[in-house]
Amino acid sequence: MKILHIMSIILLLSACNQPVTKSGEAPRPQKKADYAIVIHGGAGTITRANMTPQLDSTYRATMNAVLDQAEKLLHQGSDALDVAESCIIMMEDSPLFNAGKGAVLTHEAKHELDASVMHGASLNAGAVSGVSTVKNPISAARAVLEKSEHVMLSGDGADQFAHSLGLTQVENAYFTTERRKKSLESALRNEQGTGMTSEDEWIDYKFGTVGAVVLDKSGDIVAATSTGGMTNKKYGRIGDSPIIGSGTYADNRSCGVSCTGHGEYFIRLSVAHAVSQAMKHGDLSLEEAADLVIHTELQDLGGTGGLIALDSYGNVAMPFNTEGMYRAYLKPGERVVKIYKGE
């Protein structure tokens, strides 16, 4: 009798300790995914109207290839840091995205690349900003995390650090593509207000930043982001992507987040950290926290973009307030690949 009484007190207490959602209801019991990955390839003016069917299927095939690789690695028990880095490298090496090869051009027609990575178990992080010769900036960011006592290195020093560790170096021109040359020409015409073409209307000057958030079999979450920044950027401008807390954040106790969009707004709102804090201290679910930050805070400030996020159960959120966002996720038995709003 006494044992039964103690049992019912324990049950009552644990019911009281159940997290409560914003709506005030106790959440349904959650099933934990063995592993999960969510990726993005940038948010912006991405509509069916300004996309050819071939380009549409090339983007989907590339995102599927990234998920295939992640699935293979996660299934065999690779850790989240290895999986996040290898997925970002695939997207940096693809000319489709604004990261690594295919990165946007600065005002001086050069490439200055930013990347960051964070580990949710230790809260260790590494980032590089304004690098111009390391072939895969995400590997340089990982090297800062693992092989330096710092969190962020910038410019030539960051390239030298990567070089000293044997990371592949390339000529800056390696990153250039015809598409990004056209974007810069268009941005310059826009800036000068002369000789605008009909194409200039829908050329987006930044979309294509890449990101990955991974949950591995041991329950660790890693978030990573890589970008060329914004077309026609000047004076060594740095966006949110290499800033821990703005473009990237990971904490096993809440979630991992990678952002994309107009970086200045994401910096001002510390978007990635804000999502984690809303979960940890506001008792919001992943989806509620991510929606609040993108659809209320970012929206109210007038910023555009989106984020991908994943929690320790493998729940995924991918909110954005632009026309589209290249996005995809995978967990055992589930695969989603999307581009446009409302898809």
Ligand code: ASP
């Ligand atoms: N957030 C990046 C930046 O502002 C650009 C992007 O995500 O499209 O540098």
